[in-house]
Amino acid sequence: MQTDVKENNPLTRKDFVSDQAVRWCPGCGDFMILANMQKAFANMNHKKENFLSVSGIGCSSRITYYLDTYGIHSIHGRAIAVATGAKLANPDLNVWVFTGDGDCMAIGGNHFIHACRRNTDLNIIIFNNRIYGMTKGQSSPTTPVGLKTKTSPEGSYETPFNIGEVAIGAGATFFARVPDNDHALMEDVMMQAYHHKGTSVIEVLQNCVIFTDGIHEQITGRDTKNDNQVILEHGKPMVFGSDKKLGLRVDGMRLIKAGLENGTGKTLVHDAGEMNSLMHLALVKMQIPDFPVAMGVIRKVDSQSYSEGVHQAIASARKRTSFKSVTDLFQSGNTWQIE
């Protein structure tokens, strides 16, 4: 939760549009993320000069040049590390990290799991198009088994990461997933991430029109999305399907989907705030065709953020010490005079 109240100077989406020409391929899912981010930024209760956008390398990471905030376009995989240093240095900042499935889950995987573990106060948006786009089509850690890419011409035989599973497994306190074409949900999730204290991870199922065009189509397409997505809302039953006639239940140790003909009695009600991550992991792992893919805020639990911990430790050390300046420190301990 951020507390840096902006002055009587309401911001609009346009305040966050930079003067740089946007250079993504026409039809790229990145455009939607940019537009929704600018809109969400304008609604956040933060002074414009305290926004910081940090990105790594890849198509996704160009976004920092298009957002008119303070920004760092860093190096491959390291956006989270850069953002961590920046946030600790100035806890008033509202820090957003933009990264992709290659940048974040491969070369930057180490920083990602440690950010989840520490609960650093960062908002991380992962553009998941399941391919390396900027380097022209190599398989990534989220490329599905069987997909032919430049580096898997016979079809990928590597087991991909499920980003939510990695995040929650590493201790993330906030994980959400959204399709790139659901503007309202994306903006809502961005705002929930903003209000969350700690590391917020948002996976966007993003379409790459060049290398993996339509890779999320089964999940996000107009005709199939109702059956293939379940949008989770805290406190609401997990129902989905064109007529909202399907629900999720627990049967023994497994999740099952079941018709609601006999009422919603046994249908699971979403609790994003449950500390035990067992059910969140089960939900995050659901895949078509057996299950709908879970969207919305899947996990959102309260825990101290790393930046809070660091600054509380500093504050209490400052309170205890008698050192007023470095001279007091230097003069402490065994000293002697030469006359």
Next chain:
Amino acid sequence: MSKSVLSPEMRKAVVRFSGDSGDGMQLTGDMFSQSSGQAGLDLTTTPDFPAEIRAPQGSVGGVSSFQIQIGGTEIYTPGDQVDVLVVMNPAALKANLHILKAGGTIIADKDSFNPRNLKKADYNTDPLEDGSLDDYHIVRAPATSLTKEALKDLGLENQVMVRSKNMFALGVVSYIFSRPLANPKSFIQKKFASKPVLVEANIRALEAGFSFAESTEIFGASIVIPPAQLPKGTYRNIDGNTAIAWGLLAAAENCGKKLSLCSYPITPASEILHELSARKDMGTIVFQAEDEIAAACAAIGAAFSGNLSATTTSGPGASLKSEAMGLAIISEIPLVMVNVQRAGPSTGLPTKTEQSDLYQSLYGRHGEAPLVVMAASSPDDCFYYSYMASKIAMEHSTPVILLSDSYLASGTSPWRIPENGELPDIKIPRFEKPAEEWKPYIRDPEFLNRYWMSPGDKGFEHRIGGLEKKEVTGNLTYEPLNHEKMTKIREEKIDRIANKLPKQEIIGAQTGKLLVIGWGSTHGAINMAVSELLEDGEKNIGFTHFNYIKPLPANTEEILSKFDRILVCELNNGQFVNYLRSKYPKFNYLQFNKIQGQPFFISEIKAEIINTLTQ
């Protein structure tokens, strides 16, 4: 038997405390340093302990030593050879005898020279009795038994009593050098304040050692070394790593910035991370990163946020940080990277000293990637150069690499605490005109630095990053001529810093046959070697020592031109000499290199200089 090296006229002396890892030799040495400093002596110390955290007890591999040179003249090294060797067991004798001077004094705990310990140290006979040490003065001190005797009515367990025998040794050495016991006693009182019985035990052991030395008359009259002529002021002993940490703190305070330290543990640099972790009381923001890369990148983030920002490491970590240093260079961010060098490549000799990361610091990045390289030259001047590295980084919007090494990191020397206003001011380059007139790559016309505007500065929102920037605006561009121009500006910005550096100075002859050159941590040994030759009447040699390496001081070429030949001494295979060859190819360079993970001895430098002069 050789004539004893101990004499009432001696003006400096080298003492080495040596024992098993658990014998408390580092503490004993530290206490002797304190009381020597208090007596107004100059001194330099070095610890030497096993790489293993718990080496087998009583083995040669488990010997821990602490060496100190004290003197009434200026002392720049812990000494080549030892005058007084304190050995708490046979293994300590075995490990150290080779550096004891002929005629030197051995103070041995004779109680520990029992068959079991002798065997562990691979002695077939007792060296204290078999005549093999006839070239030395042996003091067979029953340290264990006399300590136990002195402590017998305190109700302590045997093990606890025996642990106090290091204070017995300190008592003996304190007597030899006429050191009153007041200082170590007050140290003991502070250290064991919560355990009065240990205060009593340690003080009794200390006094027992002192009385033993006094009453047995083995030493004749004790030695009084007159105090050194050090500048007035308040002093304390400081090791290189603490001095670096404190230099950063002082720089942050001077310019009113917070300090962010982002590091990953690595020998021999970790103590900087430890010290600053304990300095939350000064407001320091410490991030122990998940790896070296994260540490460097977080430091870049912290610098962009507007803090004085540093990352500390050793060679292997510096390799991992090199891509991030490139980002700091192209985005022109103020950043201090400290490399406490160790012997490499790879894991190499991780606890030993070397100066072999100079090439890495100068050239070890992809692309044209210039930054500032500096080197500290004594444990205490690590403070000053850490301060200056911070000042240069922030004033010139550039990453700076400060080189220290294992020898400076753990060695100590007396440090005069700077008085208020003594350190040069740090002026942060901020854009003072309205935000509308600002662009991220507008530069100071004289020094070419960018202006440092950070999140929180209203109206100055801007993006930086690793892609090439358009001059002035900072927009992305692939224009060929712009890249060439920006590359040259980044180099020129570093070169112009030379105009702010102090002139390089020569000790000894200002012109002549041979200029001896050193850089970084070898200052002590080379300086002593040259000074001794000058005292002996040698008139043809000069000595100059570099702390600023890139850029070099503005008068470097002029100095080099004044001598027929140049001898560059360094603890690597010739990195600085080749750097000079590439910059100033017309001069006649010779090189003297040592790559043994050990510092220079004064004697070997002297021999090399004499050898060179006679060729």
